[in-house]
Amino acid sequence: MTTRLSTSTLGIVIALFAYGTYSTADAVVKFLGNSLNVFEIGLFITVFSILPALLFKPKTEQWRDTFKFRRPVLMHAIGVTRMIAALCATFAFVTIPLAEVYCIVFLIPIFTALLSIIILKEKVSAARALLMLLSFAGVLLVVRPGFRELQLGHLATLLCAVLAAASVVMTRLVSNDERRISLFVIPGVYSFVVNGIAAAIVGFGDMSLVTLLWLITGGIIGGIGYLLQIKSLELSPASLVAPAQYTQIAWALFFGALFFQEFPDALGIAGLVVVVIAGVGNVVADGARARIAGRWAEYRAAQPAKGPTGLDGPGPDPV
Numbered sequence: 001m002t003t004r005l006s007t008s009t010l011g012i013v014i015a016l017f018a019y020g021t022y023s024t025a026d027a028v029v030k031f032l033g034n035s036l037n038v039f040e041i042g043l044f045i046t047v048f049s050i051l052p053a054l055l056f057k058p059k060t061e062q063w064r065d066t067f068k069f070r071r072p073v074l075m076h077a078i079g080v081t082r083m084i085a086a087l088c089a090t091f092a093f094v095t096i097p098l099a100e101v102y103c104i105v106f107l108i109p110i111f112t113a114l115l116s117i118i119i120l121k122e123k124v125s126a127a128r129a130l131l132m133l134l135s136f137a138g139v140l141l142v143v144r145p146g147f148r149e150l151q152l153g154h155l156a157t158l159l160c161a162v163l164a165a166a167s168v169v170m171t172r173l174v175s176n177d178e179r180r181i182s183l184f185v186i187p188g189v190y191s192f193v194v195n196g197i198a199a200a201i202v203g204f205g206d207m208s209l210v211t212l213l214w215l216i217t218g219g220i221i222g223g224i225g226y227l228l229q230i231k232s233l234e235l236s237p238a239s240l241v242a243p244a245q246y247t248q249i250a251w252a253l254f255f256g257a258l259f260f261q262e263f264p265d266a267l268g269i270a271g272l273v274v275v276v277i278a279g280v281g282n283v284v285a286d287g288a289r290a291r292i293a294g295r296w297a298e299y300r301a302a303q304p305a306k307g308p309t310g311l312d313g314p315g316p317d318p319v
Contacts, residue, residue, distance in 0.1 A: 011236025015244035018228035021221055023251035026093050026101075028218035030260065033094030035211055037202055042090050043195035044212075046188055048219025053184065053226055061181045070177040074170050075186055081167040082187035083194055088160035096153035097262040098252035099272060103142045104157040106246070106275050110135055111165030119169055134278035141271025142264070246276045 025045075032041050057063075069075045092101045110132045116122040143154055171183060232241050249272050256262030264272065 008236045011232045011234070011241060012244060014228050014235065015232035015241040016247060018225050018232055019245050019248050020251055021225035021228060023098075023248045023255065025218050025222035025225060026098065026252075027255040027259065028214060028221065029090055030093045030098060030255075032211065032214055032218065036205055036207070036215075037199065038087065038090045038094060039195045039199035039202055040204060040207075041094075041215070042087055042191060043199050044215040045090075045219045045222065046086075046191045046195065048216050049223040049226070050188060050219075052220055052223035056184070056227055056230060057181055058179075061179050063181070065179060066182050066185050068179075069182060071174050074174050075178060075182065078167050078170050078174070078183070079186040079190040081163040081170070083190035085160045085163040085167065086187070086191055087195070088156040088163070092153040092157040092160065094153075096151055096157070097264070098256045098260070099249060099262065099264055099268070100142055100154070101157050102248050102252045103139055103272055103275055104154065105161055105164075106279055107135065107139060107158075107161045108164050108168070109279070111162050112168045115165055115169045116172075120172065131278045131281050134281075135275055138271045138274030138278060141274060142268050143271075144267070243280045246279055249276055 029041055029045065089101070089105070092104075113122075113128070113132060143150065167187075174183075229241075232244075253264070253272075
């Protein structure tokens with residue numbers, strides 16, 4: 001029991017570092033938006049983020065099998081949706097405040113649940129539906145459409161959330177059939193090709209050594225964040241790790257205020273608080289249901305079997 005608790009705690013600590021690392025990489029992307037276009041940023045960040053992530057390749061999988069898909073249509077759809085989502089996120093980080101990007105991105109679980117209902121025929125409890133509506137209300141408080149001018153960055157973030165949710169649902173559909181290395185590499189390939197072509201068309205800017213070093217730093221930090229996230233999920237249940245993601249709101253407020261002079265007003269802060277409370281509540285509720293279901297299964301397994309007569313025991317052998 002002690003060992004399990006310490007392992008879970010370590011997983012949560014690693015998750016906190018993972019999401020702090022992600023937020024740092026996002027701040028670097030926002031900083032680079034002053035000197036580079038979004039396609040250049042996407043291209044180089046993709047290339048350099050692969051460097052640490054290469055260490056994650058499962059030993060049982062071979063590089064030569066990366067593009068041997070069992071469900072090619074869905075795999076390419078995952079690559080395209082994740083590529084466009086990443087491009088939209090990059091544009092959003094460059095054009096609107098960090099906290100507002102994260103707030104809208106945290107709608108991904110809502111869109112995932114809605115798509116799961118439609119495509120996977122999953123059911124959503126009334127409590128979870130209420131928390132989803134609360135999350136949406138929090139986003140409205142932050143963005144306030146109709147009361148303030150919406151920018152393309154807000155729409156790009158919303159599209160990012162929808163496409164990211166779609167990729168999650170499709171990944172669930174293929175997760176038992178496709179290799180992990182394929183799921184990791186295919187979005188990177190699409191991102192590299194599309195950003196490379198677009199950057200060549202738009203034109204590469206004059207890149208200084210300092211800018212290149214920032215690109216390398218942002219890419220490597222993002223790749224390390226991915227590795228830390230995977231490690232945290234190996235050590236702790238997802239229901240314990242997931243709430244750590246909402247610390248990105250704190251990081252966004254910190255980086256936004258310190259480096260980009262972004263200060264949300266009182267309504268904006270209230271909306272962020274609502275989003276975090278609803279999101280954490282949703283994760284905790286899911287974890288509680290999973291624990292209850294697990295304990296009930298253990299209880300049922302421990303009970304003696306009931307025979308046809310209702311007495312304890314398997315009953316007489318009919319043969």
